[in-house]
Amino acid sequence: MTPTVTAAVLLAAVTHACWNALAHRIIDKLVGFTLIAGGGMLIGLVAVPFLPLPAAGAWPYLVASALIHIAYYVLLMRSFRLGDFGQAYPIARGTAPLVVTVLAAVFAHEVPNGWAAAGIVVSCAGLTGVALWGMRGRRPNWAAIGAALATGLSIAAYTVVDGLGVRASGSALSYIAWLMALEGIAVPAYALYRWRGQFLATVRPFAAVGLLGGALSVTAYGLVLWAQTRAELAPVAALRESSVKQGSCGNSLTARHA
Structure with missing residues (x-):
């Protein structure tokens, strides 16, 4: 992995942690993810007229990824509702790199070398340590842990699908724009149905924070997709999970000043 790619993934990690925080x-997770997904969708819709269409081979990956991302949003909202952010977030993010390593070996024929494999193991071990530290002195919330593990599996699935898709697309910018436009429809559509007649009143107080989160989400994942066109999937996934440290720290600061 070149220094430029490494820097891009680390920047994506920090940006990702910011939008999760x-x-x-x-407090209402549906409000938050409606604004974040909707913000990403708007950015995608604005961008696609100015970008070339992704290559035909990328479209099955785009559709599959959009569906997996919808499942990811649902699972992440459930994880945040059931468990403490500092516990659920490291479990969700820490599960992904090991699963990505296996899936990338099977579907992308990428087997990390010794140093890369060691880095992946260390990253996952560190994230497990963060989660265990967050649970110290408390009874485990198995429902929250289960939701976080399921979230991690969805992260691994879309990471590999998008890694293959962006490589087939011919343009990382085009791929991310279309992905945001497609995946961003479901959560706002459900919110419109649920809050019939009260949608704007419900989301307006949080619009600035939520839409900023959407912009950060697009930026973070766009950087990751670009990196996946220039490096193997598993090392990129493991390096990105350094966001857990920033996310946990950010949550601690938020709680302290709440």
């Missing part, structure tokens, strides 16, 4: 600050 913003989402956590909005």
